[in-house]
Amino acid sequence: DIQMTQSPSTLSASVGDRVTITCRASQMISSWLAWYQQKPGKAPKLLIYKASSLESGVPSRFSGSGSGTEFTLTISSLQPDDFATYYCQHYNTYSRTFGQGTKVEIK
Amino acid sequence: EVYLLESGGGLVQPGGSLRLSCAASGFTFNTYAMGWVRQAPGKGLEWVSSITYTGTDIVYADSVKGRLTMSRDNSKYTVYLQMNSLRADDTAVYYCARIGSISANFDYWGQGTLVTVSS
Numbered sequence: 001d002i003q004m005t006q007s008p009s010t011l012s013a014s015v016g017d018r019v020t021i022t023c024r025a026s027q028m029i030s031s032w033l034a035w036y037q038q039k040p041g042k043a044p045k046l047l048i049y050k051a052s053s054l055e056s057g058v059p060s061r062f063s064g065s066g067s068g069t070e071f072t073l074t075i076s077s078l079q080p081d082d083f084a085t086y087y088c089q090h091y092n093t094y095s096r097t098f099g100q101g102t103k104v105e106i107k
Numbered sequence: 108e109v110y111l112l113e114s115g116g117g118l119v120q121p122g123g124s125l126r127l128s129c130a131a132s133g134f135t136f137n138t139y140a141m142g143w144v145r146q147a148p149g150k151g152l153e154w155v156s157s158i159t160y161t162g163t164d165i166v167y168a169d170s171v172k173g174r175l176t177m178s179r180d181n182s183k184y185t186v187y188l189q190m191n192s193l194r195a196d197d198t199a200v201y202y203c204a205r206i207g208s209i210s211a212n213f214d215y216w217g218q219g220t221l222v223t224v225s226s
Contacts, residue, residue: 001169034212036152043202043216044144044152055210087152091212094166096142096154 002026002090006099012107019075021102023088028068034089035064035073037082038101044087048073078104109133109215113203116220119193123224127188129203129217137161137181140206142213143188145199145222153199157206158186171197193224 003026013019023033031051036044046055048064051071061076075082083106088099115127129141142157156177158165165177176189186203200219207214 034210036213038152043204043219044213045216046207046210046212046214049207049210049212053210055214089152089154089212095168096157098152098154101151 001095002029002097004088004090004097004099006086006088006102008102009100010103010105012105013078014107015078015080017078017107019078019082019104021073021086021088021104023066023071023073023099025069025071025090029090029092031067032091033064033066033071034091035062036087036089037084038087039084047086075104109205111203111205111215111217113201113217113220116201116222118223118225120226121194121224123193125190125193125222127190127201127203127220127222129186129188131184131186131203131205134205136184139208141179141186142204142206143177143186144202144204144213144216145197146202146219147196147199150199155201156188190222193222195224198222198224 005024007022033051035048038044052064063074085101085103087101090097110132112130119125143155156167162179174192179186202219203217204213205215
């Protein structure tokens with residue numbers, strides 16, 4: 001089974017900061033990676049799919065990159081609404097696997 | 108507007124059964140794959156199952172294979188999750204989600220329904 005590992009687990013940042021979250025796959029997954037944002041008590045929200053494609057309606061300050069086994073989610077200028085937990089997720093025809101999550105906190 | 112509403116959660120004893128439903132509206136249901144994702148209290152997201160738009164192909168996480176069964180009724184715009192032989196580690200909020208036709212990922216989610224397995 002493919003394992004997804006995110007780092008860091010927690011990140012403290014200030015409004016306006018550039019933030020980068022890393023996700024590593026235990027084996028090659030091409031570009032089959034998505035990123036989600038989740039706020040407490042709410043359902044997750046799709047941000048990025050196929051490693052770098054921005055979901056409709058998602059602000060352009062969010063971007064994704066990578067392929068193979070290493071991927072990043074970047075928030076170019078952190079906004080108050082962005083404090084949340086972020087999950088990467090590998091997907092293919094047969095299964096989906098989430099990373100353990102990265103909580104972005106207010107510094 | 109796309110809307111997904113889960114129901115059927117509650118308290119059940121270990122070894123018991125429960126059926127979750129997810130009623131969809133606001134889109135052409137029979138053209139979208141659907142999935143279930145769960146989240147144990149204070150923990151991360153775990154994919155549970157996905158079903159194609161026809162219902163002919165269904166895949167499951169290893170942790171639920173043989174105990175949970177996903178199905179859909181396109182005439183009722185509803186997906187189901189039949190949960191048997193429930194264990195304490197099945198305790199979670201269960202989310203129903205639509206799989207986007209372009210993104211191939213969960214682009215719309217319900218609000219979730221809590222399943223608690225405890226004696």
